[in-house]
Amino acid sequence: MEPILRAVNLTKKFGGLVAVDNVSFDVSPGEVIGLVGDNGAGKSTFIKMISGVYQPDGGEIFFNGKKVSFADPRDARDQGIETIYQDLALAENLDVGANIFLGRELKKKFFSEFISRILFSAVLGLPLAVLFAWAAFHFFQWPGLLLGMLTGLGLGSVLGWLFACVTQLVDRRKMAGESAGALKRLDIEIPSLTQQVRNLSGGQRQSVAIARSIYWNARMMIMDEPTAALGVSEQRKVLTLVRTLASQGVPVIIISHNMQDVFAVADRIVILRRGKKVGEQIAAKTTPDKIVSLMVGAETVHKMGVIPRALENNGSAKV
């Protein structure tokens, strides 16, 4: 299958430090890729180049077969690469619908904001111009008339800019309905869509953030430690959701420290170490031990005979 994303020899340097060194890999539709590596291995830097936060110092990115370069994260998102960071970018004081449509609210159609602005400027500006011109004429004669008129028109345009908003009404019913549909398509269950997002559990919030990306046509999803702050059952739900995304053709790159999670969802695992890609394994044909030894460098494990504490805790790595 044609890969949806191809990163070729991506390199990023910070001063003398090479954070990412000639890393290449492909992502195909419907695939879940686990991106693993120790702290400072270059995972975040690599992801930030794909999501438009950093511009690569070398290498190329192909998305949907076309060479792309992203000016900023918004650019990447507009082209279909969505990144979900741990903070989720939700407004916790708003409900689910408002969050899914954050910044892109559905409106009841009257006029566009532009037309409304011109209308208001005219409707408010002309009477103001007449009034001020009339008043100023009495005191300053013709210069007053001109000045009053200009002041009136100027104020009219300011008021038009200010009050154009009154025709731009948010359609909450439609947003709630659309949100319910978007959540349903991803088999996400949230008890009440009208409550504030802050009252939802961590997993539900994650789901809302994911549903938002999908609703706005994400073609590929990058998730940074999606399960880090979640309880066990919540973790499982989010991982199920990741598989659902993949089965609907949206590939997911998942960054995680947790080997269990990576093995639970990933089809392929890419291992970075000190900015270099040191391995790429099919999840079904490898073991956590193998991955860990690639992550920390095989020699290190054998020489020191210890496993980093973080990996010891989840019990999946035994040497």
Place this chain on the structure above:
Amino acid sequence: MTDTELATPSGSKKSRAERLSTIRKAWPWFFLILMVVVFAIISKNANNVNFLNYRSVQGILVYATQILLIGLAETIIIISGNGGIDLSVHYSLGLAAVVAAFVMRAMFAASLPPVLTIGTGFLAGILICIIPGWVNGTLVAKVKVPPFISTLGMGYVVYGIALLLSRGQAIADQPDYLAQIGNGNLLYYWPKHGFTFFKVPAGAAPADLQQIIPLIPNVVAITLLVTIAVWFILAKTQFGQHIYAIGGNIQASIRSGIPVASTLTRAYILAAILAGIAGVIWTARFTSGASNAGEPTLLFAIAAVVIGGTSMFGGEGSVVGTVIGALIIATIQYGLVVLGQQPYWQYVTVGVVVIIAVIVDQLGRALEHS
């Protein structure tokens, strides 16, 4: 079909947190009613005065107008969050009062027609406030000066300019018809003779004036219209939704493409315009303009906003809450007058109420999230 049903196909009931938050948001209503009842009982027993009549209601409403208008300005700014507060609106009120009085005095002296005089004076007073509002908004949204500092500084600038314009004096010599607007009523009822609009019935002799009941003071009607407009903007428009979003999470708002700077600038201008409206109302009520017209209002207005359940951290609050908050403060002020107490007690009482309000709010939130 309600929105809730639409959103929850399973028809599940509202969560406990949602129910608790409904109760928490309703408490100012209970408090207002309690306040009225307490004043009614005390005034009946101690002074044998009837507190519960239309005169009290009218008095309270008129007392509430200025606090409410400045309170609405603060509501918009405080909801926008990120330390948002406007410490200059009461000075903008003074500036508007001075400018309106200045213009109307000049035009009245030149014996220009009343409609022109009033119209130009009011509009000049209100619209001059666009300038301090725009400066505040630009400082906060673009230059990123903390709102507390930028509006404090701007407040002093505005106050100084108003003082310079008025040379520190009240601007009197206003048109005689101005008082009719500021202290008149929309409707008068003369029992057995019927209703008249705007003016006391023409045929009424001075002895009859006692019987005539004034209904709906003009300033209350204007404030009501403005309040509805602000409620509409905050609750129904995309602009209002963006203000809540910015107050909830400014980073997420920026990332999701909300025009944060322009929204904040507009919010500060809107707040200043509300202050301007309060300013010209002041001029109309007292038929003069003074730079310190808004002096005691700012803290009462912020108190009204807090009592009304608006969070000082932003993102939460409503116009209805601020209306109740303003009514509670006005009831205290008016009630103390009716009871014949020293008016200075209002500060003590309002202070206690604000603290109780915040404690109740915090307890409510703690329960919701437990």
